[in-house]
Amino acid sequence: MDRIYEKYFRTDRLPHIWCPGCGNGIVLSAFARAMEELGVDQDQTVVVSGIGCSSRATTYVDFNTLHTTHGRALAFATGVKLAEPRLNVFVFMGDGDSTAIGGNHLIHACRRNIDITAIIINNNIYGMTGGQYSPLTPTGKKATTAPYGMIERNFDLCELVKGAGATFVARGTTYHAKQLTDMIVAGAKNKGFSVIEAVSQCPVSFGRRNKMRSPLEMIQWLKENTINVKAAAKLKPEDIKGKILIGELYNTEAPEYTAEYDRLIARVQGGGK
Amino acid sequence: MTKKKNIELLQGNEACALGAIRAGCRFFAGYPITPSTEIAEVMAKELPKVGGKFIQMEDEIAGMAATIGASLTGKKALTATSGPGFSLKQENLGYACIAEIPCVVVNVMRGGPSTGLPTSPSQSDVMQAKWGTHGDHPVIALSPSSIKESYTLAVKAFNLAEKYMTPVIILMDEVIGHLREPLDFDEVKDLEIIDRKKPDITPDKYQAYHGGEEGIPILAPFGTGYRYHITGLTHDESGYPTMAPKVVERMNRRIVNKVEEHKEDIVEFESQNTEDAEILILSYGGSARSAKEAVLRLKAEGYQVGFFRPITIWPFPEKEVGKIAEKVKAIVVPEMNMGQLKQEVERVVAGRTKVLGVNKVDGELITPAEIITVVKGVE
Amino acid sequence: MKKYSVSVNEIHCKACGICIGLCPKEVFGEDYLGKAVVQDTDKCTGCKICELHCPDYCIEVGEVS
Numbered sequence: 001m002d003r004i005y006e007k008y009f010r011t012d013r014l015p016h017i018w019c020p021g022c023g024n025g026i027v028l029s030a031f032a033r034a035m036e037e038l039g040v041d042q043d044q045t046v047v048v049s050g051i052g053c054s055s056r057a058t059t060y061v062d063f064n065t066l067h068t069t070h071g072r073a074l075a076f077a078t079g080v081k082l083a084e085p086r087l088n089v090f091v092f093m094g095d096g097d098s099t100a101i102g103g104n105h106l107i108h109a110c111r112r113n114i115d116i117t118a119i120i121i122n123n124n125i126y127g128m129t130g131g132q133y134s135p136l137t138p139t140g141k142k143a144t145t146a147p148y149g150m151i152e153r154n155f156d157l158c159e160l161v162k163g164a165g166a167t168f169v170a171r172g173t174t175y176h177a178k179q180l181t182d183m184i185v186a187g188a189k190n191k192g193f194s195v196i197e198a199v200s201q202c203p204v205s206f207g208r209r210n211k212m213r214s215p216l217e218m219i220q221w222l223k224e225n226t227i228n229v230k231a232a233a234k235l236k237p238e239d240i241k242g243k244i245l246i247g248e249l250y251n252t253e254a255p256e257y258t259a260e261y262d263r264l265i266a267r268v269q270g271g272g273k
Numbered sequence: 274m275t276k277k278k279n280i281e282l283l284q285g286n287e288a289c290a291l292g293a294i295r296a297g298c299r300f301f302a303g304y305p306i307t308p309s310t311e312i313a314e315v316m317a318k319e320l321p322k323v324g325g326k327f328i329q330m331e332d333e334i335a336g337m338a339a340t341i342g343a344s345l346t347g348k349k350a351l352t353a354t355s356g357p358g359f360s361l362k363q364e365n366l367g368y369a370c371i372a373e374i375p376c377v378v379v380n381v382m383r384g385g386p387s388t389g390l391p392t393s394p395s396q397s398d399v400m401q402a403k404w405g406t407h408g409d410h411p412v413i414a415l416s417p418s419s420i421k422e423s424y425t426l427a428v429k430a431f432n433l434a435e436k437y438m439t440p441v442i443i444l445m446d447e448v449i450g451h452l453r454e455p456l457d458f459d460e461v462k463d464l465e466i467i468d469r470k471k472p473d474i475t476p477d478k479y480q481a482y483h484g485g486e487e488g489i490p491i492l493a494p495f496g497t498g499y500r501y502h503i504t505g506l507t508h509d510e511s512g513y514p515t516m517a518p519k520v521v522e523r524m525n526r527r528i529v530n531k532v533e534e535h536k537e538d539i540v541e542f543e544s545q546n547t548e549d550a551e552i553l554i555l556s557y558g559g560s561a562r563s564a565k566e567a568v569l570r571l572k573a574e575g576y577q578v579g580f581f582r583p584i585t586i587w588p589f590p591e592k593e594v595g596k597i598a599e600k601v602k603a604i605v606v607p608e609m610n611m612g613q614l615k616q617e618v619e620r621v622v623a624g625r626t627k628v629l630g631v632n633k634v635d636g637e638l639i640t641p642a643e644i645i646t647v648v649k650g651v652e
Numbered sequence: 653m654k655k656y657s658v659s660v661n662e663i664h665c666k667a668c669g670i671c672i673g674l675c676p677k678e679v680f681g682e683d684y685l686g687k688a689v690v691q692d693t694d695k696c697t698g699c700k701i702c703e704l705h706c707p708d709y710c711i712e713v714g715e716v717s
């Protein structure tokens with residue numbers, strides 16, 4: 001970690017504000033390792049986030065960082081990327097940030113297939129505001145605003161973004177930290193909109209109310225309740241029921257938005273209509 | 274657009290869009306809404322020709338956000354909307370205020386509240402322009418009253434945004450947005466264009482939000498080697514979030530004062546016969562056209578009337594109106610709302626003279642006759 | 653067999669217990685505050701599970717030559 005830590009973190013900003021055992025820190029170090037593997041130029045890389053515990057990530061990493069408003073990170077990022085396509089753009093969001101208040105921006109970023117890599121930290125809850133339910137809180141789980149258990153159905157984030165047009169979709173967890181790095185690397189290499197769902201633990205606002213007090217317990221739960229897509233393909237449906245599918249779920253090619261726009265400019269300037 | 278020499282017949286909305294491009298605007302993000310849509314349409318057509326980018330976002334919130342994002346790469350960026358869309362933009366407009374990101378927001382005012390009167394004129398967003406977003410914040414809002422001014426104020430809006438590192442609002446109304454007048458491009462060919470400053474120190478010494486002596490920060494465009502943090506949280510000189518009372522106080526005061534303390538440079542107005550006027554008619558935007566006509570007719574009848582038109586609605590030309598208030602019997606304020614700018618005039622006048630409104634909220638333009646009646650009623 | 657060094661930044665450690673629980677070789681113990689302390693470096697296999705999972709970037713595993 002040492003070298004990567006020195007290079008990609010704003011070490012004078014640490015320790016971070018996250019609670020003991022919060023998964024956000026693990027996802028952020030997986031991200032830093034991915035940056036190292038990709039060899040990105042930090043000056044030419046922009047990291048955008050919304051509002052929430054997870055979105056505080058931008059404070060701690062040494063890039064051009066933009067901490068925006070709740071739910072709107074992708075809309076800001078779209079402006080950055082379209083205005084200056086040569087910049088690498090990564091976006092950190094929480095599950096509520098990206099699928100509730102920011103749901104509209106999420107599906108449209110997918111639809112445009114704009115070359116941005118979104119890392120969505122899914123801790124199943126609104127962490128920052130103290131544990132209200134999000135569109136990714138599993139049915140039946142408890143939240144301060146679902147004291148009797150969540151009765152709404154939750155989104156499957158990866159299916160949602162795949163349906164909306166994202167061209168790279170992967171799901172990892174904080175337990176599978178190494179794979180998470182690989183997914184971020186692959187997502188960044190995809191020329192188009194990539195979503196990496198990082199299933200994470202929030203011991204304070206989620207675990208505490210759902211019979212999992214310790215971060216360790218939560219991270220071990222992630223180990224035991226996930227199954228890789230490749231392994232799942234060989235199993236019977238009843239064997240994978242209730243398990244979280246992880247791995248690269250979808251990867252395809254489609255025209256990328258900023259490249260299309262550049263073509264449009266060339267066409268217009270070339271005298272076309 | 275019919276072409277004759279260097280003169281074109283243009284709508285206010287079209288002139289505003291062309292003025293923006295003239296100012297160097299190379300990015301537009303917005304969402305269609307009457308009566309501002311033509312601005313988006315012109316930008317969609319014209320921007321690619323000059324290598325700029327247009328994007329129709331999924332809503333106005335996103336339009337504001339993408340505009341800010343684009344500005345951070347160093348591009349001049351515009352968004353345009355009307356009433357309901359202006360409401361949606363407020364949160365991110367406040368973001369641009371606190372993060373000090375230059376951009377221009379056009380609000381072509383229509384009747385409200387809510388969906389209100391989508392195709393009719395109104396000037397009822399004057400106070401929203403000042404207080405629409407939460408928190409204390411700087412506001413610059415310009416109000417064009419002709420096609421030529423729609424063009425020149427678009428340039429001025431970008432100049433002020435770039436100079437003071439803050440969003441600038443163009444408060445048009447439907448009257449001006451859809452009015453057609455010839456614009457002689459020869460008359461507007463020598464406009465000054467201001468670009469934001471670039472840091473002249475090395476990245477290791479750079480503090481994005483230092484503000485320097487003038488209290489105006491220098492934000493290096495993304496991708497130019499200065500890596501720093503931008504947030505909507507209160508922040509210190511380096512841009513990092515802070516709750517330290519002294520730093521918070523300093524930041525809050527600086528972002529407001531950088532506009533307040535430069536009023537002399539920012540404030541613009543038009544005035545006629547204010548020296549010997551007994552009654553002053555003060556109006557802006559579309560209503561000012563009727564007001565001007567009323568002044569002409571009243572003068573023909575021998576009335577001593579003066580005319581004053583704030584071009585910057587915010588900051589309001591406080592000093593100038595205050596001076597006039599010392600001398601006149603009354604100030605008459607025609608506007609297409611229930612007296613929003615009248616309230617500001619009353620504040621400035623502070624009882625030194627009477628302030629009378631001519632107010633209309635039926636979706637119709639105020640007529641010169643309606644203004645004349647009020648002026649003649651002043652005893 | 654290779655030897656490894658394991659260090660914990662006790663100032664940044666938030667005593668979450670993740671490294672203690674995930675280390676397959678029980679290299680870590682905890683102090684009276686619950687912070688991780690390296691107890692038995694000799695058992696370390698250099699798998700770096702601890703380093704990858706510490707949410708506060710406190711752990712460094714290195715090879716001893």
Ligand SMILES: Cc1ncc(C[n+]2csc(CCOP(=O)(O)OP(=O)(O)O)c2C)c(N)n1
Binds near residue numbers: 093097127
């Ligand atoms: C417009 C707006 N509405 C509500 C809030 C309050 N708020 C802040 S963070 C948050 C939810 C955060 O949850 P999530 O996005 O899942 O991120 P986490 O904190 O769990 O990482 C809310 C509701 C806000 N900041 N802005």
Ligand code: SF4
Binds near residue numbers: 017019022024054203
């Ligand atoms: S509340 Fe939850 S998500 Fe937020 S920092 Fe604490 S553990 Fe992490």
Ligand code: SF4
Binds near residue numbers: 713
């Ligand atoms: S590297 Fe592996 S064996 Fe060594 S201390 Fe860390 S987790 Fe334990």
Ligand code: SF4
Binds near residue numbers: 706
């Ligand atoms: S994982 Fe890190 S923070 Fe948690 S106990 Fe171990 S060293 Fe401390």
